[in-house]
Amino acid sequence: MNIKDIAKLAGVSAATVSKIINHKDAGISPETRERVQKLVKEYQYTPYAGVKAEQNSYTIALLSDFDSPAHEALMRGTERALSENGYSLLVLNLAGGSERELKSLQIASSRNLNGVIFFGSQSPCAASIEALRKLRLPVMLLGVGEKVPRFLQAGLDVAKAARLGVRQLAQQGHERIGCLLEGEGPFAQQMLNGYIYYGYEHKLRYDKKYVYRSFSGVENGKAGLEDLVRKGVTALFCQNEEIAAGVYQAAEIAGLSIPEDLSVACLTARMSLPFFHPALCAVRLPVQELGEYAARCLIEWIERGDKTGLQPFEAAAQLLPGGSVAAPKQSAKARQKIVVVGSMNMDVMIRVPDFPRPGETVLSPSVNLVPGGKGANQAAGVGKLGGNVWMIGKIGNDREGKLLYQSLYDNNVNMDGVTIDDARATGKAYITVTGAGESTIVVYPGANGKLSAVYLRQNVNLFDHAKYCLLPTENPPEVIDCAIRIARNRGVRVIMKPAAVDRLDSQLLSGLFLLVPNEKEIGLLCPGLDTIEEKAKHFLKRGVENVIITLGERGCVLCNQQETTHFKAANFHPVDTTGAADCFIGALAVSLSEGNGLHAAIRFATFAAGISITREGVQPALPDRAALSVYADEIYE
Numbered sequence: 001m002n003i004k005d006i007a008k009l010a011g012v013s014a015a016t017v018s019k020i021i022n023h024k025d026a027g028i029s030p031e032t033r034e035r036v037q038k039l040v041k042e043y044q045y046t047p048y049a050g051v052k053a054e055q056n057s058y059t060i061a062l063l064s065d066f067d068s069p070a071h072e073a074l075m076r077g078t079e080r081a082l083s084e085n086g087y088s089l090l091v092l093n094l095a096g097g098s099e100r101e102l103k104s105l106q107i108a109s110s111r112n113l114n115g116v117i118f119f120g121s122q123s124p125c126a127a128s129i130e131a132l133r134k135l136r137l138p139v140m141l142l143g144v145g146e147k148v149p150r151f152l153q154a155g156l157d158v159a160k161a162a163r164l165g166v167r168q169l170a171q172q173g174h175e176r177i178g179c180l181l182e183g184e185g186p187f188a189q190q191m192l193n194g195y196i197y198y199g200y201e202h203k204l205r206y207d208k209k210y211v212y213r214s215f216s217g218v219e220n221g222k223a224g225l226e227d228l229v230r231k232g233v234t235a236l237f238c239q240n241e242e243i244a245a246g247v248y249q250a251a252e253i254a255g256l257s258i259p260e261d262l263s264v265a266c267l268t269a270r271m272s273l274p275f276f277h278p279a280l281c282a283v284r285l286p287v288q289e290l291g292e293y294a295a296r297c298l299i300e301w302i303e304r305g306d307k308t309g310l311q312p313f314e315a316a317a318q319l320l321p322g323g324s325v326a327a328p329k330q331s332a333k334a335r336q337k338i339v340v341v342g343s344m345n346m347d348v349m350i351r352v353p354d355f356p357r358p359g360e361t362v363l364s365p366s367v368n369l370v371p372g373g374k375g376a377n378q379a380a381g382v383g384k385l386g387g388n389v390w391m392i393g394k395i396g397n398d399r400e401g402k403l404l405y406q407s408l409y410d411n412n413v414n415m416d417g418v419t420i421d422d423a424r425a426t427g428k429a430y431i432t433v434t435g436a437g438e439s440t441i442v443v444y445p446g447a448n449g450k451l452s453a454v455y456l457r458q459n460v461n462l463f464d465h466a467k468y469c470l471l472p473t474e475n476p477p478e479v480i481d482c483a484i485r486i487a488r489n490r491g492v493r494v495i496m497k498p499a500a501v502d503r504l505d506s507q508l509l510s511g512l513f514l515l516v517p518n519e520k521e522i523g524l525l526c527p528g529l530d531t532i533e534e535k536a537k538h539f540l541k542r543g544v545e546n547v548i549i550t551l552g553e554r555g556c557v558l559c560n561q562q563e564t565t566h567f568k569a570a571n572f573h574p575v576d577t578t579g580a581a582d583c584f585i586g587a588l589a590v591s592l593s594e595g596n597g598l599h600a601a602i603r604f605a606t607f608a609a610g611i612s613i614t615r616e617g618v619q620p621a622l623p624d625r626a627a628l629s630v631y632a633d634e635i636y637e
Helices: 003-010 014-021 030-042 071-084 098-109 126-134 158-170 186-201 217-230 241-254 287-304 374-384 399-410 446-450 453-458 477-489 519-525 532-540 580-593 598-612 625-629
Strands: 059-064 088-093 115-119 139-142 152-154 177-182 211-214 235-238 263-268 281-284 318-320 337-341 345-351 366-372 388-396 414-421 427-433 439-444 466-472 493-497 546-550 556-559 564-567
Touching (some): 059 287, 071 088, 071 115, 088 098, 098 126, 115 287, 139 287, 158 186, 158 235, 177 186, 177 217, 177 241, 217 625, 337 580, 345 399, 366 374, 374 388, 374 466, 374 580, 388 399, 388 446, 453 477, 466 477, 466 580, 477 493, 519 546, 556 598, 564 598
Parallel strands (some): 059 088, 115 139, 177 211, 177 235, 263 281, 337 388, 388 414
Antiparallel strands (some): 281 318, 345 366, 427 439, 546 556
């Protein structure tokens, strides 16, 4: 950068610039003087720099992104190596993109330097590469993937470091590990590559829904935790400590304990992370060592006049153990398998002020399409709460079927037992909801009607190692009978929802673990009996082990041979009660699958159903662990 360059940028003559910097600017307007002085400061212009450059200054410039979490460590390492060898350090900022890069390089060109170290969050732009070449100085590029002729290059093996961090989480038993990235630059991509590679190498299924990207550190952590915990992850691996700090803050707000409820680890450039409680487990990237290496290589090149024969950078990432990582409460192996055999419908939600009377026309303020069906709802409820759930059912080869499939997949449901039927449309349920939250339902079975005993027997392996089978009775009778027989043969406990039936065969009831009707359903099944207890005992005499009768806002009643116990409903204001029973059953199964007793499982399910009725729809209304954690003191009292 010379006086002519400053003059061109200011739109004045070189003589005018000379007068201003030598304080001989009488007669020059204040605006012109201010414009020239601003450019002189911005580009750090030094008069007669060309003459001074003939002398050896023993100075190396570090061009680094000041916003990068690695900047401080890199500068510390570079400065240490330079001072030990009698060199000084000039630090220039790269944060701000290619325009800032070029300005910093113009400043460097005006200084009497012996070499340059370039460490950016991104690879240098083409104009910056050309500007570096014009310096005609030894240059070290750090963190750049592509080879650039005439320069030295070195970088960090971020992918290998990421594998080390993911391994630390996986060795504790975590299988659903979320990855929180900042931006889409090469550093984030290398970290993602390591995260994916470790999964492939150790047969952990990579799923892009477990990857969250943003462009703000702490806020990324907060948003990422909310998004990924909802999807059932038990551990989070963060790109840097700023994101991890956001995770810690959001976990405290959500009532999640680290590491009891969620394990957290991250990459870092620091030697230690003293401000996290519990101490944050991290993989330390050897950034300071990289700075020392870069400085020593440049010094050797400068003083020998030759860059050949330099040793490659070999420092490895280091694990910093912390208290933020522990075994998950329930690993996939410990979470007992739950199989759901049931219907999959597209729900047509029609809101009305009141139910129309015969012959009456009522206008609806809104109509919505949402994924539903009792089988699909129960499976989604289990998956959203982190259960190990497998769906068995049929959908049509149409838009509704694709939406249903995607909704269940997004809610962590294994879809190996779901088949697409080209002959029939996806089932539909036409649901009318009043302002009071009450509902009526008309169902078109569609592809659900093609679910058969033959299909179940062809997929009998899906019941292997299962603990519970959720079985709503809107399936064809032969399917219900076959599912129960398969479950009995494999020691799988059946939880049945008696929907859309007015009788149940005694052979189906014998040995049934749990029957969960609502008040209307049990009234249809036992029309001659008066009390809830009498109706429940009717099924206990026929071999059912436990009966839970759901009573809406009045809670539910558990009946078995040992007790008749009433459980209060959770205190939530209803917006839409559709699907509350499916939510209750799914949450009940999850709690039981985690080894909890029936009373604890009912309390857990009661709050899950309570949260669901405060939201519209069925699957979109199903709560996740984060939502339930807010009420942990009441659930587990």
